[in-house]
Ligand code: IMP
């Protein structure tokens with residue numbers, strides 16, 4: 390198969406940094422929710438890798454679910470129109486929800502989902518994101534648990550894609566510009 394490591398411009402967050410931070414986030418979440426059952430909801434596909442590591446650092450009663458929303462298509466710019474492609478598979482009424490996302494960029498996706506789950510009757514909705522690009526924010530949202538702040542560059546790896554590729558890189562990286570500039 391073709392080597393994808395050669396397409397990487399710069400490693401922004403290493404495997405070791407990811408592991409350490411995710412364990413810290415898990416401890417904080419465990420402490421914050423105490424005895425309460427938590428529903429951890431991953432936003433697919435990007436958050437899939439992060440969520441699978443994160444939940445193994447939460448020591449408490451949780452249920453997991455996934456939602457799928459439309460975001461980028463094959464380009465690198467968000468549309469702002471959020472569409473639910475796969476909804477929750479159980480009733481969220483009176484539940485504490487933790488939304489798990491790969492990157493908060495404009496904030497459109499999570500602002501929409503938080504509002505949606507609140508309207509559906511969730512008792513609380515908090516946000517956990519691996520990466521945050523605060524410089525691009527369009528919607529005011531509270532990030533309750535944040536892994537790393539990243540600069541405004543297009544990012545791939547550890548679940549995050551460019552045109553559905555590079556999710557299997559074991560770290561967070563930027564791509565060589567020629568890859569997405571064509
Ligand atoms: P937002 O709605 O603009 O906050 O961004 C929503 C989604 O866009 C994120 O969940 C990511 O899936 C995707 N996204 C944002 N920035 C990047 C990036 O640098 N690389 C790949 N996907 C991104």
Ligand code: MG
Nearest residue numbers: 435436491492
């Ligand atoms: Mg995403």
